Each structure stands twice: as C-alpha cells, then as structure tokens.
Amino acid sequence: MESAIPQNLEMKRSRHKRVPDDYQPPYPSFVARYKPTVSRVAMAYFGVQYRGTAPTVATAALAEIAGTFAKESGPSHWDRARYIDQVGHENVVSVAYWDDIARFDAWFAPAREAWTGKARDGIGTFIEVLRPSLARHETLFSSSDRPEGVAAIAGRMSGEVQEHAYWGGMRDRIPLSQTDAMAPGGNPELIRDGTRLRVEAHDNLCLIRSGQDWSDTEASERKLYLDEVEPVLREGMEFLRDHGLGIDCYGNRYMRVLAADGSVSEKSYGQSWWKSLAALERWAESHPTHVKIFGAAMKYLSTLGPSAKLRLYHEVTVAAADEQFFEYLNCHPKTGMLAAVETASA
Template sequence: MESAIAEHLKCPRTRHRRVEDDYTPPYPVWSARAPASVKRVVMGYFGVQSRGAEMQGRACATLMKIVRDFALPDGPGHHDLAHYVDADGYDNMIAIAYWSEAAAHERWCATPEIDAWWRSDDRLSEGLGHFREIASPRVEHFETMFNTPNRFEGVGVVMGEVSGELQEHGYWGSMRDRIPLSQTDAMAPSGTRAVIAGTPAPGQRVRVAGHENIAMIRSGQEWAETTGQERTLYLEDMEPVLREGMDFLRDEGLGIGCYSNRYMHHLDAAGAPLQKSFGLSFWRSLADMERWAESHPTHVAIFGSFMRYVQALNFQLQLRVYHEVSVLKADEQSYEYINCHARSGLMNGLATA
C-alpha cells in the first residue's frame, strides 16, 4: 500500500491528513501516475449546444469536425464523447480531450484552421451554441482514483503509469488528502467569477474568468460488464438515486456553492449511447464540495445506495467507478461561450436581470 501522492510530489507537511499512518482502507483503489517530467495537464471540454430535433444533425456534424481536428499535430492523447440535456432543454454534445503537456495544447489551439474556425462570425449565425471550458491544472493540484488498476478513464489515460493500492480513501476527507497541494495549503477560495467579455445571452461571445481554487470533479461509472443481481442493483437502486442528486446540483446547486453540474452519458464514435456516465461539476471550493458530500441529503443518499450495493456484492464489483478532482488556480482556467444560453456552464448565475 502506498500514498496517493507520488514520491516526487511529496514535501514536509504543514497540514495533517484526516487519518493516522496505520489506517487500512476497506477495499482497494488505484491512482494514475504521470512521469516526473509532466508538470501540467489539460482537460478540455469542447461543446456544441442545440435545441430541437431539427438541429441535431448539424450539431453532430460540428462535433465530428471538432473530433477530426483532434488528429492535427499536437492534438490530445485521449478524448471522450458525451451528451447531456440541460435544465433549459438544450442538447449539449461534448468532446472531452486530454493532453499531458500544456504547451502541446496551446500549439494545437493556435493552429490556424482551429483558431480561425473558433473566431469566425459564422459561429454566431449557424443556429448552434459553442463552448470551450479548459482546465490546465499543475500536477500538484489534482488527483485521480479508480477501482480497477488496468482500465483508466479521463486524464488517467494520458498519464501513462499506475500506482499501487492507495491508503487515502474510504473516509470523509480522503479526496483532499490525495491532492498533493493539501500537504501545505488549505486551498481556500478567493475572488469571484467574472464576465470579462460579452454578456451571458444567446448571440454573444462570452468569456468568464474563474477565481482562485475553484474545484472541479468528473466522477463516473461504467456498468457494461455487470450482470444479474449487480446489474439490477445498479439500474434500479443506485442509478436513480445518483440521477436525483445530479439533478439537484444542476437545478439548485448555486445555493450550496456548485456553479455548474452536468450528468453526461458517453457516446461511441457513431453517436450511439454507451453504458457509461459521469457527472462533471464546478464548485466555489473543495470545502463546498466536501460539505455536500458529507452532509447534504442528496449525496448521503448516493453514498448510502453505493454502500448497500458494494456490501450486497461483498465488494466484488464488475461496476467500474472513478473520479478526477482538481483545485484550479485562476491561471489554470479558461471559459468561453459563443451563442449559448445564459445558464450554460460557468455563466450560470452570472446573467444580470
């Protein structure tokens, strides 16, 4: 068993973990490891927003254009496709891309055909919304966790290596303990979100600046290999409770510090749904996320259904679960929206009456 914090990221602690050195977790999990040469990664959410069946074909074609562009020089090492219907009834098709080198992402974005397409006035007149939400955390500022050591998701795919079994999990506060920065920093938020260009509304190009220590989590599950009792438990007991919690964060999250939440389902290359889903949410702080996780009825219900699930199966799961959590400095965030409605992503709650 080893620490979630890689050896080259350890430093003398000024802040204590929530568990003692002899703590033993109830079941095994693993983390993705990057070589010491990796200093910063990029997690990019490239979205196409539409409304109504008549626009779906155009939205799909645009998403496929984005994916083709990933094959250009300096493109991402991994990408996923996902779909989400937001609270306003808009379809959001998203390509989620991961780079293990921030400089490569910057070069890719500056590629003339990509930059010109994004800046073109056509983006405002074709009846679609577009957004780019880019998080580029330093390796000290994020953590990953998987219940399998050999099949990773998200940023784990591009990190290249795997840890041994981790000690810091299975208790409240373990998420914080797995982030290297937590050794010396409370990761408290400061400042506020701000619109720095445009006005949150359709027909606008909008840029939003994030503040210090916004927390971002992608937390997912795959049930494709479940059968029998396990499949029934997931689909009939666990997933409905999970969906209820995700809907609460989508609709009422602002009141508890959740700026945006999307409960998304994976798509294959042809646009067909897979048996995989994940929630993506942005929070004012890691502490706000922790308070929801530890005490809010919606997450207490999610945690309770998961514990019933794993205990009924004696911790022998075919369900694959994972998450990646980042605490983002202001210079590690970029949010841009073109022709999107005012509650899209990090614009949520910023529109003036």
C-alpha cells in the same frame, strides 16, 4: 501500500491528513501515475448546444472538432458525452486531454477560433479549459485496469493507495493540500468579446468528473445498479443541476458517454464546477442528496462484495486563476460557468 501523492510531490506537511499514518482502508483503490517528465496536464471541454433533434450544423461541428483532435499536437485521449441541461437543451461535450502543455498551446489557438470564433445557425458552442499543475489534481479508481478521463494519458496506475474511503480523502490526495487550504479568492467576472462571452473565475475553482461504468455487469448486478443506485445518483445530479448554486456548485452535468459510433454506452459521469473544494466536500459529507447516493452505493457494494463488476472513478482539480479558460458563443445564460456570473451579479 502507496501514498496517493507521488514521491516527487511529497513535502513536509503543515496541514495534516484526516487519518493517522497507520490507517488501513477497507477495500482497494488506485490513482493515475504520470510520467516523471509531466508537471502539468490540460483538459479541454468542447460543447455544442441545441434544442430538439441535432441539426445538420451540430453534426458537422462535432465531426469538425473530432477532426481537429486528430491533427498534429492534438490530444493523447478524448471522449464524448451528452446530456439534457436544466432548460431543456441538448448538449454534446467532447473532452480532450494533453500531458504536454506546449503541444496543447500550439493546438489550442486555431481550435478555439474555429469553435467559438464563428456563429453557427441554431446552435451554441462553448470551451471550458483547465491546465493544472499535478500538485492541484488527483484521481481515484476502483480498479486499475481501465483508465478513464485524464488517467488515460497517464503512464500507469498505482498500486493500492492509503488515502481513500474516509471523508477528507479527496483533499488528502491533492499534493498541494499538504501545505495549502486551497481557499477560493475573488468572484467570477464576465468579459464580452464581441458576441463571445468569457468568464474569468477565481483562484482555487474546483472541477470534479465522477464516472460509472456498468458495461461488465451481468444481469442481476446490472438490474440492481439500474434499479437501486442509478435513480438515486440521477436525483442527486439533477439537484446539483437545478439547485446547486445555493450550495456553491456553479453547474453540473450528468452525462452518458457516447461510443465511437455515436451510440449511448453503458458509462456515465457527473461533471461539475464548484466555488471551492470545501463546498464540494460539504455536499459530499452532509447534504441529503449525497448521503442518499452514498447509502445506496454502500448497500449495493455490501450486497455484492468482491464480485461487484461496477467500475467507479473520479478526477478532481483545484485550479489557480491563471489555469482556467471559459468561453461561450450563443449559449443560454445558465450554461456552465455563465451561471456563476449570474450568481455574482444577482
């Protein structure tokens, strides 16, 4: 059994794992393995926001960013998803991934100006970027044959890993956790650049993207997931969306992934910004909304056993202050990290 931490990032621990060295997880899970030359990745969320039916200008903007992704130095992988936010706005988010920071930097400056440098009637646009070192990042997959998100740019998937299926496994998979508590430092600040609003967050801001794929399920399993698990998951995601600030979740999006033709797929993911990894851990371990999600998932998996075809994954990043970029144009004040600035100034 492998360690989730790649060999080149292993170091002498000053902070111990939550489980002993002979721990055996009850079921298999896997992590993304990057090429040895990769030390940092970039993940960029490009969002468009509007009310009601998509105006022509929103459709044009989405086609524009897709074309920009296809240019030289564009991402190795990208996907698109949609959701309705807490004030009823439709948001369509295209998230792109790079494993070459020089290539990303060459691409980003003109792409940024094109996306948030000009106002478009009737819509808002935003950019949220992290460019973490691999020491600040982890992934986890229930199966190894269908990478999603940032894992789609990794060289391969691991064999079965040890650090999962216990509270604290998420932290133990992050290489920096071997020596660093990754505590948050500072408060978010708002920077005005003409009509553009930028948020400078703080050290050790945490991002999680946690996904579900039920496209392989057959009739009975699909019904069980959609009737018994998904409503509980949605309830938890909506709690974080509407009330997360009280538990240090700056913002949450529960999104349906869109297929290449724009139709809604049988995939979803939650994507949220947290003040710290510790805040995310507290919600996961003890908050009633996540305890309910965990209970529904365990009942589902124990009912189906190894025959379950639902696929689960997540990616978690704890980013240094200089690895973050947040910019918003004509978006409402609860959009993404703008909510964190509202909280800080309240």
